[in-house]
Amino acid sequence: MTAETDVRSTENLPQQILDFLQESNEFNSIQLAQQWNLDHQKVIGAIKSLLANEGVLTTKDVTEKRLELTNEGVQFANEGSPEYLVFEFVGTDGAAQADIQKKPFGKIGMAKAMQFKWVSVDKGRVVRQATEVTDSTRKQLESLRIGSSDVSENEKKELKKRKLISEVNIKALVVSKGTSFTTSLAKQEADLTPEMIASGSWKDMQFKKYNFDSLGVVPSSGHLHPLMKVRSEFRQIFFSMGFSEMATNRYVESSFWNFDALFQPQQHPARDAHDTFFVSDPAISTKFPEDYLERVKTVHSKGGYGSAGYNYDWKIEEAQKNVLRTHTTAVSARQLYQLAQEGFRPSKLFSIDRVFRNETLDATHLAEFHQVEGVIAEKNLSLAHLIGIFTEFFKKLGITNLRFKPTYNPYTEPSMEIFAYHQGLTKWVEIGNSGMFRPEMLLPMGLPADVNVAGYGLSLERPTMIKYGINNIRDLFGSKIDLNVVYNNPICRLDK
Numbered sequence: 001m002t003a004e005t006d007v008r009s010t011e012n013l014p015q016q017i018l019d020f021l022q023e024s025n026e027f028n029s030i031q032l033a034q035q036w037n038l039d040h041q042k043v044i045g046a047i048k049s050l051l052a053n054e055g056v057l058t059t060k061d062v063t064e065k066r067l068e069l070t071n072e073g074v075q076f077a078n079e080g081s082p083e084y085l086v087f088e089f090v091g092t093d094g095a096a097q098a099d100i101q102k103k104p105f106g107k108i109g110m111a112k113a114m115q116f117k118w119v120s121v122d123k124g125r126v127v128r129q130a131t132e133v134t135d136s137t138r139k140q141l142e143s144l145r146i147g148s149s150d151v152s153e154n155e156k157k158e159l160k161k162r163k164l165i166s167e168v169n170i171k172a173l174v175v176s177k178g179t180s181f182t183t184s185l186a187k188q189e190a191d192l193t194p195e196m197i198a199s200g201s202w203k204d205m206q207f208k209k210y211n212f213d214s215l216g217v218v219p220s221s222g223h224l225h226p227l228m229k230v231r232s233e234f235r236q237i238f239f240s241m242g243f244s245e246m247a248t249n250r251y252v253e254s255s256f257w258n259f260d261a262l263f264q265p266q267q268h269p270a271r272d273a274h275d276t277f278f279v280s281d282p283a284i285s286t287k288f289p290e291d292y293l294e295r296v297k298t299v300h301s302k303g304g305y306g307s308a309g310y311n312y313d314w315k316i317e318e319a320q321k322n323v324l325r326t327h328t329t330a331v332s333a334r335q336l337y338q339l340a341q342e343g344f345r346p347s348k349l350f351s352i353d354r355v356f357r358n359e360t361l362d363a364t365h366l367a368e369f370h371q372v373e374g375v376i377a378e379k380n381l382s383l384a385h386l387i388g389i390f391t392e393f394f395k396k397l398g399i400t401n402l403r404f405k406p407t408y409n410p411y412t413e414p415s416m417e418i419f420a421y422h423q424g425l426t427k428w429v430e431i432g433n434s435g436m437f438r439p440e441m442l443l444p445m446g447l448p449a450d451v452n453v454a455g456y457g458l459s460l461e462r463p464t465m466i467k468y469g470i471n472n473i474r475d476l477f478g479s480k481i482d483l484n485v486v487y488n489n490p491i492c493r494l495d496k
């Protein structure tokens with residue numbers, strides 16, 4: 001096991017390879033790696049870098065079989081074979097067979113040590129039969145590990161049978177001199193500099209080829225934007241309460257789903273261009289479920305389902321107008337309609353995504369923000385359940401001091417705003433809006449009359465500002481965001 005090893009430094013490996021090839025005319029990358037005691041991949045890397053110089057090398061792909069130690073083989077090479085460990089354990093005094101069996105090496109070790117006649121058993125006691133033994137299994141494994149050839153074919157066969165080594169195929173290169181072989185390569189420039197361009201010297205220079213296969217530098221750690229961080233917390237809370245996520249993949253929505261389906265009259269001030277962004281291209285949507293559209297039209301203009309309606313002339317043109325969705329309740333409306341079509345089943349749904357409002361921008365208002373929306377559809381559901389859900393939901397967020405205030409939404413009755421006490425600001429702040437969806441909205445969809453649906457909407461930005469002590473919403477969202485907020489906030493760091 002005293003094979004000569006020539007430990008090369010990997011510095012300037014390409015040059016060393018050229019010099020070696022000058023003498024030897026041809027070599028196999030695996031054999032060279034073994035001879036120089038280098039990682040094979042390093043040698044391959046150096047050869048590949050030389051291939052960037054046309055004609056210097058010729059290479060041929062070959063597949064070589066090589067013996068590698070299995071995990072168990074590595075363990076035996078490091079710690080000794082089980083049979084040897086048994087022999088050692090037995091010692092000159094002998095040992096109880098039961099004690100040996102308890103050892104991790106006991107079972108296999110006993111069998112082998114008996115087979116080799118190193119030990120024998122007499123009435124449950126194991127004694128040495130040989131005075132001195134050599135752990136040749138370990139020696140052979142150690143030899144094979146460093147690629148030495150002093151292990152016989154029979155020994156290899158035995159090691160394979162014991163699953164201590166296995167044959168693996170390794171892709172190697174047979175390298176010979178190319179048509180323009182040289183040992184003195186022109187220096188290759190990595191960068192084209194302004195000076196080279198100005199002097200024209202670039203014309204005589206050789207440039208390094210781009211290596212499109214090289215991997216990028218691994219960043220030391222990643223960062224989550226505070227908003228995304230809080231979003232993932234909200235998602236986890238919803239999941240832990242048994243909610244499933246709704247698909248929110250559209251920002252452009254028809255007025256029909258954003259307003260009409262939600263029993264929001266066409267003259268409602270929220271539909272004004274001062275509050276809503278209308279989309280000019282495509283300006284209208286035309287595909288709606290026909291029967292449902294008729295029922296929505298009727299309930300708005302004439303009433304029905306126990307409601308007097310709004311008693312006005314409902315116009316399809318108004319419903320067709322495309323808008324940037326003003327709330328994620330448009331997503332909920334589509335989903336509830338879908339649920340009615342599929343046949344009602346109790347459901348808890350949520351969505352978190354962007355919404356858009358034509359607001360005057362200030363420290364707490366942006367024209368786009370995120371909404372966190374929850375919907376619960378179930379029989380015999382009341383406002384009391386909704387309050388219960390909030391108490392649980394906000395407890396998970398760390399907010400326990402809640403107050404509720406009656407409010408008005410065209411699509412819910414009763415409706416309530418949710419307030420939380422903000423310690424820092426020493427006041428109650430509104431954190432969301434909610435309610436029980438109206439029959440005028442649910443029944444035209446085809447949901448059964450005894451099904452109640454509770455819903456709520458929160459802003460994602462507000463709780464994030466409260467949690468992270470951010471005073472201006474523009475520090476949190478939009479083009480002016482200071483990345484240092486993200487980098488320096490330890491809560492945003494995603495350690496590896």
Ligand SMILES: N[C@@H](Cc1ccccc1)C(=O)O
Pocket residue numbers: 326327328329373409412433434435454455456457458
């Ligand atoms: N859509 C409401 C929130 C809400 C959702 C569901 C039911 C009731 C209210 C808003 O934007 O404020």
